Amino acid sequence: MTTATSIDVHELTKDYGSVRAVDGLTFRVEPGRVTGFLGPNGAGKSTTMRMVLGLDRPDSGTATVGDRPYREHDEPLRHVGALLDAGAAHGARTARDHLLCLALSNRLPASRVDAVLEESGLAAAAKRRIRTFSLGMRQRLGIAAALLGDPPVLMLDEPANGLDPEGIIWIRTLMKRLAGEGRTVLVSSHLMAETALTADHLVVLGRGRLLADMSMEAFIREHSRPRVRVRTTEPERLRAELTRTGLTVEPDGPDHWTVDGATPEQVGTLAAQHGIPVLELVDDKASLEQAYLRLTADEAEFTASAPTSAPTSEDENVNTTKQEV
Numbered sequence: 457m458t459t460a461t462s463i464d465v466h467e468l469t470k471d472y473g474s475v476r477a478v479d480g481l482t483f484r485v486e487p488g489r490v491t492g493f494l495g496p497n498g499a500g501k502s503t504t505m506r507m508v509l510g511l512d513r514p515d516s517g518t519a520t521v522g523d524r525p526y527r528e529h530d531e532p533l534r535h536v537g538a539l540l541d542a543g544a545a546h547g548a549r550t551a552r553d554h555l556l557c558l559a560l561s562n563r564l565p566a567s568r569v570d571a572v573l574e575e576s577g578l579a580a581a582a583k584r585r586i587r588t589f590s591l592g593m594r595q596r597l598g599i600a601a602a603l604l605g606d607p608p609v610l611m612l613d614e615p616a617n618g619l620d621p622e623g624i625i626w627i628r629t630l631m632k633r634l635a636g637e638g639r640t641v642l643v644s645s646h647l648m649a650e651t652a653l654t655a656d657h658l659v660v661l662g663r664g665r666l667l668a669d670m671s672m673e674a675f676i677r678e679h680s681r682p683r684v685r686v687r688t689t690e691p692e693r694l695r696a697e698l699t700r701t702g703l704t705v706e707p708d709g710p711d712h713w714t715v716d717g718a719t720p721e722q723v724g725t726l727a728a729q730h731g732i733p734v735l736e737l738v739d740d741k742a743s744l745e746q747a748y749l750r751l752t753a754d755e756a757e758f759t760a761s762a763p764t765s766a767p768t769s770e771d772e773n774v775n776t777t778k779q780e781v
């Protein structure tokens with residue numbers, strides 16, 4: 457059932473010339489949780505968000521916020537706050553003037569401008585021209601604009617882009633708080649470790665199609681193999697027993713084995729049956745990044761020509777540069 461603040465995408469399709477950017481997409485973003493919007497470059501995330509905001513017209517299907525298309529909301533900033541292209545602000549204006557213009561056109565009080573400048577950490581830079589802003593400051597300004605109408609629905613396209621570590625913690629905390637207040641929060645990101653810390657639910661696209669729409673926990677469980685680390689006083693005997701049951705066992709430090717495709721229950725029970733003392737038994741849960749790469753391995757349109765093995769580094773303090781087309 458559509459709620460007053462859900463985002464509903466139904467059979468949405470969009471072609472750009474011969475490129476099908478979005479292909480029969482159906483999903484709902486529910487209030488009260490942070491929904492991560494994931495997918496390889498060119499998967500259709502931004503196009504979908506633009507269609508939800510009425511900035512692009514679908515070839516077929518519908519995108520609504522609450523019970524109606526975005527354009528049919530009076531004073532839309534009071535309903536939906538969006539960050540799509542942080543570079544879109546007029547460079548000659550000051551941050552405060554930029555927000556004031558937005559506020560006036562949506563009949564919002566000027567007090568909201570000061571509130572969001574404060575919230576986004578830009579109060580001290582309020583009188584500076586936007587053209588002098590760094591990437592991270594522009595990003596903060598874009599987020600401030602999204603918050604201006606105190607909206608029940610937020611759509612943020614790569615909000616952590618360009619933010620410093622303090623900024624990343626700020627946006628993470630902010631999104632959780634907004635969802636905790638019962639708002640609908642849809643956030644696209646390529647930062648898997650950050651998404652793992654922020655999102656409760658995931659919508660994953662590949663080549664314009666829906667690949668997954670499920671809780672974070674279910675996504676990781678469904679798209680990874682179980683793995684267990686075990687330490688014992690009798691490593692050779694345990695390895696022999698595990699191998700006999702068809703499991704793959706790899707050494708992982710002194711007296712440690714990693715057992716692929718096994719649960720702690722399986723390994724613990726087997727060890728007990730053979731009277732092998734277990735000193736440590738750890739459920740080696742897959743990361744979101746591993747699960748995501750597994751699901752999208754065949755869906756990435758743009759991949760490096762000589763890929764190394766799948767990266768598992770969670771070092772994500774990298775600025776991803778978004779190219780608006």
Ligand SMILES: Nc1ncnc2c1ncn2[C@@H]1O[C@H](COP(=O)(O)OP(=O)(O)OP(=O)(O)O)[C@@H](O)[C@H]1O
Pocket residue numbers: 472475476477495496497498499500501502503504778781
């Ligand atoms: N204005 C446009 N004109 C032509 N093609 C477009 C336009 N906008 C998007 N596309 C194409 O549509 C497809 C989806 O692009 P989109 O920007 O929605 O993907 P995305 O998932 O947001 O990607 P990224 O993660 O790189 O931001 C891509 O093939 C892209 O080249």
